[in-house]
Amino acid sequence: NAGVMQNPRHLVRRRGQEARLRCSPVKGHSHVYWYRQLPEEGLKFMVYLQKENIIDESGMPKERFSAEFPKEGPSILRIQQVVRGDSAAYFCASSPLGDRNTEAFFGQGTRLTVV
Amino acid sequence: TQLLEQSPQFLSIQEGENLTVYCNSSSVFSSLQWYRQEPGEGPVLLVTVVTGGEVKKLKRLTFQFGDARKDSSLHITAAQPGDTGLYLCAGALETSGSRLTFGEGTQLTVNP
Numbered sequence: 555n556a557g558v559m560q561n562p563r564h565l566v567r568r569r570g571q572e573a574r575l576r577c578s579p580v581k582g583h584s585h586v587y588w589y590r591q592l593p594e595e596g597l598k599f600m601v602y603l604q605k606e607n608i609i610d611e612s613g614m615p616k617e618r619f620s621a622e623f624p625k626e627g628p629s630i631l632r633i634q635q636v637v638r639g640d641s642a643a644y645f646c647a648s649s650p651l652g653d654r655n656t657e658a659f660f661g662q663g664t665r666l667t668v669v
Numbered sequence: 670t671q672l673l674e675q676s677p678q679f680l681s682i683q684e685g686e687n688l689t690v691y692c693n694s695s696s697v698f699s700s701l702q703w704y705r706q707e708p709g710e711g712p713v714l715l716v717t718v719v720t721g722g723e724v725k726k727l728k729r730l731t732f733q734f735g736d737a738r739k740d741s742s743l744h745i746t747a748a749q750p751g752d753t754g755l756y757l758c759a760g761a762l763e764t765s766g767s768r769l770t771f772g773e774g775t776q777l778t779v780n781p
Contacts, residue, residue, distance in 0.1 A: 589771075660712045661711050
C-alpha cells in the first residue's frame with residue numbers, strides 16, 4: 555500500500571460519541587483523499603484535501619463530518635455524534651499530484667463500528 | 670445510479686481457466702485504475718490506463734482501456750488460487766478532477 559498509514563485499524567464507538575480517524579500519506583505526497591466503503595457496497599468518495607486546504611468535499615455529509623490536513627501532521631477525518639449508519643470502512647489515499655492521471659495509493663483503512 | 674458498472678459481480682472458476690472482468694460507463698474517463706482488495710485490507714493498485722485503446726500487461730493479467738475511454742476490461746489467463754480477491758475498477762471523470770469513481774467490484778474465487 556505504498557506507505558499510507560491509517561490509524562486506528564479498528565475503532566468502536568457508542569452512538570453519540572466522536573470518532574477521529576488519522577491518515578499519514580506517503581512521504582512527499584501532499585494530496586489526500588478519503589473514501590468510505592459501506593458493507594456490501596463499493597468505495598464512495600468523501601473529500602479531497604491538499605495541505606491546509608479542502609479542495610473538494612462534495613461527497614461528505616453536510617453535518618457531523620469534517621476533515622482537515624494541517625501543514626504538519628496527519629490528515630484527520632472527524633465524525634461527531636456517530637450513528638449506527640456511520641459503521642463502515644474508511645480509507646485514505648494519497649498522491650503526489652492532484653491531476654486526473656496520477657495514481658492514488660490507499661491505506662489499510664479504519665473500520666468503524668458504532669454500537 | 671452507478672456510474673461505473675462492473676460485471677460480473679461474482680465469479681467462481683477452477684484453477685487454470687481464463688476470465689474477463691468488465692467495467693462499463695456512459696461517461697468518459699481521463700484515466701482508469703484497477704485495484705485488488707483483500708478482506709480487511711485497502712485496495713492495492715494494479716495498473717493505470719490513460720490512453721484510449723491502451724493495453725497493459727502484468728504477467729498473466731491484461732488490461733484494456735476502450736477507444737472512447739468509457740470502458741475497460743481485465744483478463745486473467747490461467748487463473749490461480751492466489752488470484753482470489755475483490756477486483757475494483759476506478760476512474761477519474763473528465764468533469765470531476767482527480768477524485769475516483771469506483772465500480773462495485775468483482776469478487777473472484779479461484780478453486781484449486
